[in-house]
Amino acid sequence: MKTKITLIGSGNVAHNLGLALLKAECEIVEVWSRTITNAKILADKLEANYTDNLANLNKNSDLYIIATTDNAIAKTAAKLDLGAKLIVHTSGSVEINVLEKASSNFGSFYPLQTFTKSHLTDFSSLPICIEGSTSANLNLLQELAGKLTNRVVELTSEQRQKLHLSAVFVSNFANYMQVIGEELCREQQVDFGLLKPLIEEVFEKNKHQKAIDNQTGPALRGDTFTMNKHLELLSDNKEWRELYQMISGMIQNSKSINQ
Amino acid sequence: MKTKITLIGSGNVAHNLGLALLKAECEIVEVWSRTITNAKILADKLEANYTDNLANLNKNSDLYIIATTDNAIAKTAAKLDLGAKLIVHTSGSVEINVLEKASSNFGSFYPLQTFTKSHLTDFSSLPICIEGSTSANLNLLQELAGKLTNRVVELTSEQRQKLHLSAVFVSNFANYMQVIGEELCREQQVDFGLLKPLIEEVFEKNKHQKAIDNQTGPALRGDTFTMNKHLELLSDNKEWRELYQMISGMIQNSKSINQ
Numbered sequence: 001m002k003t004k005i006t007l008i009g010s011g012n013v014a015h016n017l018g019l020a021l022l023k024a025e026c027e028i029v030e031v032w033s034r035t036i037t038n039a040k041i042l043a044d045k046l047e048a049n050y051t052d053n054l055a056n057l058n059k060n061s062d063l064y065i066i067a068t069t070d071n072a073i074a075k076t077a078a079k080l081d082l083g084a085k086l087i088v089h090t091s092g093s094v095e096i097n098v099l100e101k102a103s104s105n106f107g108s109f110y111p112l113q114t115f116t117k118s119h120l121t122d123f124s125s126l127p128i129c130i131e132g133s134t135s136a137n138l139n140l141l142q143e144l145a146g147k148l149t150n151r152v153v154e155l156t157s158e159q160r161q162k163l164h165l166s167a168v169f170v171s172n173f174a175n176y177m178q179v180i181g182e183e184l185c186r187e188q189q190v191d192f193g194l195l196k197p198l199i200e201e202v203f204e205k206n207k208h209q210k211a212i213d214n215q216t217g218p219a220l221r222g223d224t225f226t227m228n229k230h231l232e233l234l235s236d237n238k239e240w241r242e243l244y245q246m247i248s249g250m251i252q253n254s255k256s257i258n259q
Numbered sequence: 260m261k262t263k264i265t266l267i268g269s270g271n272v273a274h275n276l277g278l279a280l281l282k283a284e285c286e287i288v289e290v291w292s293r294t295i296t297n298a299k300i301l302a303d304k305l306e307a308n309y310t311d312n313l314a315n316l317n318k319n320s321d322l323y324i325i326a327t328t329d330n331a332i333a334k335t336a337a338k339l340d341l342g343a344k345l346i347v348h349t350s351g352s353v354e355i356n357v358l359e360k361a362s363s364n365f366g367s368f369y370p371l372q373t374f375t376k377s378h379l380t381d382f383s384s385l386p387i388c389i390e391g392s393t394s395a396n397l398n399l400l401q402e403l404a405g406k407l408t409n410r411v412v413e414l415t416s417e418q419r420q421k422l423h424l425s426a427v428f429v430s431n432f433a434n435y436m437q438v439i440g441e442e443l444c445r446e447q448q449v450d451f452g453l454l455k456p457l458i459e460e461v462f463e464k465n466k467h468q469k470a471i472d473n474q475t476g477p478a479l480r481g482d483t484f485t486m487n488k489h490l491e492l493l494s495d496n497k498e499w500r501e502l503y504q505m506i507s508g509m510i511q512n513s514k515s516i517n518q
Binding site: 069070071093094112113114125126127129151153155158159161162163164165166167168169170171172173174175176177178179180181182184185187188189190191192194195196197198199201202203206207210211212214215216217218219220223225226229230233234239242243244246247249250251254 | 328329330352353371372373384385386388410412414417418420421422423424425426427428429430431432433434435436437438439440441443444446447448449450451453454455456457458460461462465466469470471473474475476477478479482484485488489492493498501502503505506508509510513
């Protein structure tokens with residue numbers, strides 16, 4: 001029998017997850033959104049009903065997935081009236097306990113990726129991190145996640161939160177290093193594309209080894225001559241200068257720890 | 260006729276560049292190193308002579324390439340006695356003027372990549388940035404670089420220095436973001452491999468669009484709820500906490516500028 005699922009939310013995660021679940025032969029029963037037109041748009045794609053009334057959701061689903069923004073999860077859960085139905089959220093940073101007042105059966109279903117509506121994500125090799133308030137819940141989530149991907153991992157809330165924080169560093173913050181790089185090139189009318197082979201080299205090496213063993217550059221070498229040149233070049237940008245000093249200091253410290 | 264080249268230095272750059280030049284049908288006349296055994300090791304690979312005497316280099320070469328550490332370039336040049344021979348350095352961060360006392364013909368020959376002796380670099384699509392004190396010098400460097408790669412770019416010292424600084428952000432500092440990510444996962448016994456699809460997604464997107472248009476995450480969304488959670492998780496690491504706040508603040512500012 002098809003697993004029946006209600007999606008609470010209509011944003012990027014709900015959108016991508018809903019379509020992936022539909023493709024995996026699940027039945028999407030209902031889509032909820034605060035904004036009824038958004039609920040309808042997603043529901044139409046998922047062949048589902050839709051509503052903007054949280055207290056009155058269809059009670060026939062096997063699983064209720066809260067895919068709202070992180071700060072809305074607790075208050076959304078507080079408005080649910082679903083008895084002992086299994087409720088999960090899709091957040092990386094919120095502990096599952098915020099759901100315990102809404103039901104005795106709760107958990108997390110966290111697909112580790114950045115989602116947009118415009119570019120549909122392939123779930124087949126995506127990690128999905130699960131957590132359940134009971135082993136029966138965990139088993140059900142394991143089975144469902146297994147229909148989407150071959151990388152299902154059980155993590156505690158604490159592990160998942162650190163993983164999510166780690167994701168901010170390796171994706172958002174690493175991306176911002178490129179933003180700075182682009183701006184420095186733009187200031188001098190230098191083609192940023194010149195840096196792409198270098199970026200590729202670092203990226204490729206890190207596929208096969210730890211980043212700590214792939215650290216290079218003036219800070220790691222303790223090359224104060226070059227670092228001072230760089231600080232001079234950043235003299236008109238106090239923030240980037242501070243950032244340069246801060247990260248260089250950390251790299252120098254990590255070297256002494258690593259040796 | 261083969262271009263005759265003297266390599267001044269025996270480190271990672273000299274090693275990789277020397278082998279690439281040999282492959283490109285250049286003749287490596289001589290290798291200098293402060294340490295005679297290092298000079299010999301590289302010279303043997305390049306079928307060249309070797310010396311540790313800077314003042315007494317063979318004067319038959321067409322080009323003298325200083326591939327020492329950045330802070331040694333000026334003092335190395337000061338010891339040369341090569342008349343009006345063309346002398347270049349391979350540094351990203353040093354202006355070419357430091358060579359003007361050594362010869363009236365000077366320039367830069369900067370291959371933009373991170374080099375190690377253990378892993379030989381393929382130069383064929385590597386950017387080489389050149390600069391010359393005269394257009395004749397520039398032409399010679401252009402021709403030589405063109406034997407190694409199809410990506411030869413003429414840059415001023417100022418442009419090259421900003422490019423080099425940019426490289427530190429997009430390679431060394433971006434790599435360090437992964438170092439932090441690895442450590443956060445390690446603390447919680449979480450497999451860092453779970454983050455690889457996410458890292459790949461960001462990297463792949465940035466191949467085709469500007470990083471500023473690929474910025475995501477709690478800081479860009481102004482999601483203080485999640486940012487405060489993350490700062491809590493970093494409460495036992497003052498440095499990373501400060502770094503998190505600093506980069507998040509910059510991302511938030513870049514958003515307001517970009518809109």
